[in-house]
Amino acid sequence: MPITLKDIATATGFSVTTVSRALNDYDDVAEETKARIKQVALELGYYPSATARHLQKRRTDTIGFVIPTFGPRFSDPYFSELLAGIGNEAAEHDFDLLVSTRPPGEEKEKEAYHRLVSSRRVDGLLVVRTRQKDWRIAYLAEQGFPFVAFGRSDLAFDFPWLDVDGACGTEQATQHLIDRGHRRIAYISAPDGLMFSHHRMNGYKRALEKNGLSFVEERVAFGDLTQRGGRQAARRLLSLLPPPTAIVVCNDLMALGAFKAAHEQNLVIGQDIAITGFDDIPLAEHAYPPLTTVHQPIYHIGITVCRMLVQLIRQEALEERQVLLKPQLIVRESG
Amino acid sequence: MPITLKDIATATGFSVTTVSRALNDYDDVAEETKARIKQVALELGYYPSATARHLQKRRTDTIGFVIPTFGPRFSDPYFSELLAGIGNEAAEHDFDLLVSTRPPGEEKEKEAYHRLVSSRRVDGLLVVRTRQKDWRIAYLAEQGFPFVAFGRSDLAFDFPWLDVDGACGTEQATQHLIDRGHRRIAYISAPDGLMFSHHRMNGYKRALEKNGLSFVEERVAFGDLTQRGGRQAARRLLSLLPPPTAIVVCNDLMALGAFKAAHEQNLVIGQDIAITGFDDIPLAEHAYPPLTTVHQPIYHIGITVCRMLVQLIRQEALEERQVLLKPQLIVRESG
């Protein structure tokens, strides 16, 4: 059985209350007894029960994070880095991190949110990969539950978020390709319904427009954000007649999948075909050839959304309730 | 304020006790009152407080998982998949998952373990990337705290673990290269101190020995498991005179880094130089060229260790207290 305040109380002869106060360094306890109590607590190896504290304080000092996992074999270097940022920052503020993994959009995901909120299991939630008319955000806002979103949404009300300007990023990438002389530029998009999908695609369109190039519907393919998806999408695009000379891809993983498709056709990437990505995962730099992509400071983003949420939970003033980061194009050799 | 049992009690006129029993479907409650109480609970949107339950039941229905993060930019497709396996299985058993991220070996990591255990914050812990004389395992065993390790250790006592037979896997890879005629085979290892590092290296040595090839110290390089580390290690190995014709790498990420080093020297991988990995992360298949590697069923491993831990916590009998999986070589084009 774990040691409780009661054990220390009986061991020292003081009351449970006094023990509690002594250990919490209240200044209305005699130095002598305080020392004695701390001494005994140490000897007995006392450690307060987190649960009991949570009940008494009516907060859990815990942040929740439901990771949308696409398919069982969910493997994404992007998420581990985001998680590291969130986790490290949470620890910095003495918060724990509760992680759930759910396939997005399904009933199970709703249950997860409902349970975490209703059971008061966590003090706040982080929402990632925002969607159109995102019911998660609508729900949390309606419940008055503290949350911060990584990504904007198209809902009518105001909520705290941090986002990377995807339109700006993709426009930079597209413009870069245009500057290099490309005219038939295809695009691989994320599934419809994801907010960043729209933003990034808009950047692509905007760049075309600004340069007097027309948007061609069939030059857009969709993928599920995995390498496999990118490969399939790229295959289709490369089979167009005439084929594109460049492909802008909305995330690195799919861009690497597109690499694969290009290699299959013995195309030299960066020469026969230009390919750009988005995210700048560490693998991008080490791919063959190194991937030209748009850098997102993902670790830092994890840090920041977590910090915002902690401030929200603690009812401290947020410096900024909405943050839009400008991403930066990293030109490497793939395009 | 959240709705509590008390609210339902006053609303229905019954006592808190009866309400509790009704909602928990005790059979000594009149069907009629049960219905009435459930009805009101629904209307009021009652949801039990997780914390209060935890305190009363003296368990948290939560599993802890401390992820060892190397450096701030911790990005590993391997961990996200493991996490998905663990998370999905935990949910299956109505367990929550508490995740901490800590740099391995440092004071902060010890604090994290000590706190989670002592504060009874979680009911059990998952330990990954086991190390020599792993103090985490020694500590948890000493405390009598439920845990399952992914990986063996070299401690004198028995504990529950699941591992992939790294020696067997690496031996297969090395033997495969030997069968293809390679004689100067180099090796890129993980940092000393990690258990799998030794196992895998032993497999390499064993294969050499079985085939009458001598083990050459300078043909072994060490890396930090990242692409960057693999690249650096490979650079050194490729500068040997005479250079190796093949490199066995102890994980995929470093193998992809080695790809990079080979490309730098304009070597055609799979032709001028053979390279193999270990893990079979999804990227392996989509790398250029596709990476020959040893498959680890990482999602399934997450599922299994989590299930083992749940059984341990519930004091159910474990079918197997130690599980050693045989990995499988996947021959692709890199070697």
Added chain:
DNA sequence: CTGTTAGCGCGTTCAA
């Protein structure tokens, strides 16, 4: 300075 009382929300005796 210290102890008594009370309560966080829930579940589990034991009586009635």
Added chain:
DNA sequence: TTGAACGCGCTAACAG
């Protein structure tokens, strides 16, 4: 079939 009393471990308010 129901309710009162109690305890999980801790902290806060209030006496003394």
